[in-house]
Amino acid sequence: MTYLTHAAKLTAISAAIAMGGAAVQAETPELVIYTYDSFVSDWGPGPAVEAAFEETCDCDLIFVGAGDGAALLARLKLEGARSDADVVLGLDTSLIATAKNTGLFAPSGVSASFDLPITWRDDVFVPYDWGYFAFVHNADLAAPSNFRDLADSDLKIIIQDPRSSTPGLGLLMWIKDAYGDDAPAIWQGLSDNVVTVTKGWSEAYGLFLEGEADMVLSYTTSPAYHLIAEEDETKAAALFDEGHYMQIEVAGTLAASDQPDLAERFLTFMISDAFQSIIPTTNWMYPAVLPEAGLPEGFSSLVTPDKALLIPPQDVPALRDAALQEWLTALSR
Amino acid sequence: MADRAVAIIAPRAWPGGLAAAAVAALILSALAAVVWRADASRGLGAGDWSAIRFTVVQATWSAVLSVGLAVPVARALARRRFAGRALLVTLLGAPFILPVIAAVLGLLAVFGRAGWVNLGLDALGAPPVSIYGLHGVVLAHVFFNLPLATRLLLQAWQSIPVERFRLAAQLDLGPRMVFRTLEWPLLMQAVPGALALVFVICLTSFAVALTLGGGPRATTIELAIYQAFRFDFDLGRAAVLSVVQLVLAGGVAVLALWFIPPISFGTGLDRPLTRWDARGGGQRGLDAVWILLATVFLLLPLVAVLGAGLAGLNDVPASVWRAAAASIGVALSSVAVMGVLALPMAALIAPRRRGGIEAVGLLGLSASPLMIGTGWFILINPVANPAALALPVTALVNALMALPFVLRILVPRLRDTLLQYGRLGAALDMRGWALWRWVLLPRLRPQLGFAAGLTGALSMGDLGVIALFADPERATLPLQMYRLMGAYRMEAAAGAALILLVLALGVFWVFDAGGRAGADT
Numbered sequence: 045m046t047y048l049t050h051a052a053k054l055t056a057i058s059a060a061i062a063m064g065g066a067a068v069q070a071e072t073p074e075l076v077i078y079t080y081d082s083f084v085s086d087w088g089p090g091p092a093v094e095a096a097f098e099e100t101c102d103c104d105l106i107f108v109g110a111g112d113g114a115a116l117l118a119r120l121k122l123e124g125a126r127s128d129a130d131v132v133l134g135l136d137t138s139l140i141a142t143a144k145n146t147g148l149f150a151p152s153g154v155s156a157s158f159d160l161p162i163t164w165r166d167d168v169f170v171p172y173d174w175g176y177f178a179f180v181h182n183a184d185l186a187a188p189s190n191f192r193d194l195a196d197s198d199l200k201i202i203i204q205d206p207r208s209s210t211p212g213l214g215l216l217m218w219i220k221d222a223y224g225d226d227a228p229a230i231w232q233g234l235s236d237n238v239v240t241v242t243k244g245w246s247e248a249y250g251l252f253l254e255g256e257a258d259m260v261l262s263y264t265t266s267p268a269y270h271l272i273a274e275e276d277e278t279k280a281a282a283l284f285d286e287g288h289y290m291q292i293e294v295a296g297t298l299a300a301s302d303q304p305d306l307a308e309r310f311l312t313f314m315i316s317d318a319f320q321s322i323i324p325t326t327n328w329m330y331p332a333v334l335p336e337a338g339l340p341e342g343f344s345s346l347v348t349p350d351k352a353l354l355i356p357p358q359d360v361p362a363l364r365d366a367a368l369q370e371w372l373t374a375l376s377r
Numbered sequence: 378m379a380d381r382a383v384a385i386i387a388p389r390a391w392p393g394g395l396a397a398a399a400v401a402a403l404i405l406s407a408l409a410a411v412v413w414r415a416d417a418s419r420g421l422g423a424g425d426w427s428a429i430r431f432t433v434v435q436a437t438w439s440a441v442l443s444v445g446l447a448v449p450v451a452r453a454l455a456r457r458r459f460a461g462r463a464l465l466v467t468l469l470g471a472p473f474i475l476p477v478i479a480a481v482l483g484l485l486a487v488f489g490r491a492g493w494v495n496l497g498l499d500a501l502g503a504p505p506v507s508i509y510g511l512h513g514v515v516l517a518h519v520f521f522n523l524p525l526a527t528r529l530l531l532q533a534w535q536s537i538p539v540e541r542f543r544l545a546a547q548l549d550l551g552p553r554m555v556f557r558t559l560e561w562p563l564l565m566q567a568v569p570g571a572l573a574l575v576f577v578i579c580l581t582s583f584a585v586a587l588t589l590g591g592g593p594r595a596t597t598i599e600l601a602i603y604q605a606f607r608f609d610f611d612l613g614r615a616a617v618l619s620v621v622q623l624v625l626a627g628g629v630a631v632l633a634l635w636f637i638p639p640i641s642f643g644t645g646l647d648r649p650l651t652r653w654d655a656r657g658g659g660q661r662g663l664d665a666v667w668i669l670l671a672t673v674f675l676l677l678p679l680v681a682v683l684g685a686g687l688a689g690l691n692d693v694p695a696s697v698w699r700a701a702a703a704s705i706g707v708a709l710s711s712v713a714v715m716g717v718l719a720l721p722m723a724a725l726i727a728p729r730r731r732g733g734i735e736a737v738g739l740l741g742l743s744a745s746p747l748m749i750g751t752g753w754f755i756l757i758n759p760v761a762n763p764a765a766l767a768l769p770v771t772a773l774v775n776a777l778m779a780l781p782f783v784l785r786i787l788v789p790r791l792r793d794t795l796l797q798y799g800r801l802g803a804a805l806d807m808r809g810w811a812l813w814r815w816v817l818l819p820r821l822r823p824q825l826g827f828a829a830g831l832t833g834a835l836s837m838g839d840l841g842v843i844a845l846f847a848d849p850e851r852a853t854l855p856l857q858m859y860r861l862m863g864a865y866r867m868e869a870a871a872g873a874a875l876i877l878l879v880l881a882l883g884v885f886w887v888f889d890a891g892g893r894a895g896a897d898t
Binding site for chain 1: 414424427478481482485486489490491509583584587588589590591592593594600603604606607608610694696751754755758759762764859860861862863864865866867870
């Protein structure tokens, strides 16, 4: 008897939830955004972005986190056109060509005058933030000023594996772009500087902070975190004279979205001040469109490379496999 | 010694058959799903073959050294009684349940470039040693698995009835003769299974092998699978590599389990263990040295984890505590699932002369978590939202991963019990529930406690497949710890690692002590 009552209650409750859910759906549309894990964490941009957009959109914004950029793309490929996602936020320039080839993305009409070191032209993806890869070190270190100096030095570095990490792939592209056919020789020279290679950024940065290496591959904006969040001025990024490779993070709408208008509205919101001013101190990257209030204090002390490097997204797939092979050969000796 | 291998009575076989079939189906369906979604594949390349070679080499070294070192340590612990021994035995289990990254940071605090060992060497004017390379990979794997191997062997030692040692003492057998007559046959029985288990654990290593291996030389099969999934999106190759992993693990397991001689030390009166042998000063000194070495090696990195964690405890955000609650739920669910699967399977394996079926249990451990996660994602996605199932799926996968440990813990004891109490049980016509209730479960109690503790603790510390399924609302403690690290919050992450360590050890201790209550270990 008790069991039956209980079961009846449960049925009633689930029916109520289902109906309530349906009612809500009819009134407020849902916008599903796939993004990488750290974007949606409590200390990432996700919660603030969600609150800000929901204030204006009369909709329910749902973030779904999936690993990092590459994992995000793999998941989309698995789901295909059946995916629930309306927007994907968090692919970077290395992944754009592969993402376009899936045919899952719809062209967007959103454009703006982006504050990027390069001219942005893409009819599908809209950038929301960007940064330069750089080697981060303790401020008291006499840092090398290019890869050749680094290779000749006794300095120890920790890098990420390009097969499992976006910064790792970024470094591969950086050296390829700066040195072209000399890239294998540079890697050869760096091989005795590399203490170890980690699965992801977190492991590498953690090891660096433990004192396992003199420098770690990260971003020019990393010292800003230490400065602003920890009031710690002991970290700096090394300025390399061959230029710094960029990572531009982008978002796009899916062709199979059931909320195309809302998705487009989100992309417009994404390059507005409300979104862009959240980025610097949550994602620790440069906003794609400079907010009116400018950058937070602390960003002004960061090094700014003279030259921004970026391999055109459409050329990445062709270069990637060969560059990986060169990397493996040089470091596997 | 009773050489008879086939028990007179046996619990029903069909539930075990069903459980084994379910385990195989869960793993193979994931593999099938990946194969089904695969397009044209470029097949295995030269890099994949060298990954396979490296994986086998490091796993073999890790298994041989872990178990080889566990023999003297377990022997010393079995022969000695001292204050704090129970606590030490529990603490020695800690490395095994630490999240990988926390353990690696702990190891590096001791053996790293700026670690204590190198600071000491530097103070002495000696050149520094580098941990990075094959030896670093093996060192880390020994750190993880020496405690497990020690516990498994220790348990085997405890299966010798005290009456045998009494007899040995009456015959005035010295340590050497006791080793030959009692301990050697015991090792023959316990070592192959432990070797197979550690080999399989190390087979799926990825982050540890890469980080401490010092670069792409240390590419394992698991990393190659990772690359196939996300760098090349070549599901076919990922599936082939997963099969290689399964075949390697299965092959080693079947081989090892086949060699285990089905012997039993016969029954005793369950009196508290007293040892009359090895009372000489030399033997005492030797045991003390082994126990001390193992303690220092295993506990120093933990001290580093503890130190970093205490410093970061204040920075831990509230979400970590929510994640901790989720993790406890996952751990307890895993224990329940494990019980449902493992007891019938153990009952199926134990009465048989050879334990080949136990290899099925290894499937869960030897399958790539990424492959299982992706496969189930493909299967679940059309019918339900995978994120809604994140925690149940994690509990299930963690239970599957713990299954081989649990079987290795339960089967020898169950086999002995069936042999020893078989005739009595048959005479009383005990079957089904009565057999479990009055004979098997009471005799298995310490093993069940240990197995449940291990499952719970493992499940607590494992990142498993949650990363593939999770959404912001549902995170386990290890995932939350990684998220903190990913957001520069290394101190808070260290605090979360400490919470995780304490919770996992707590779960382990509650079950293990509950099982051992009243038993003399």
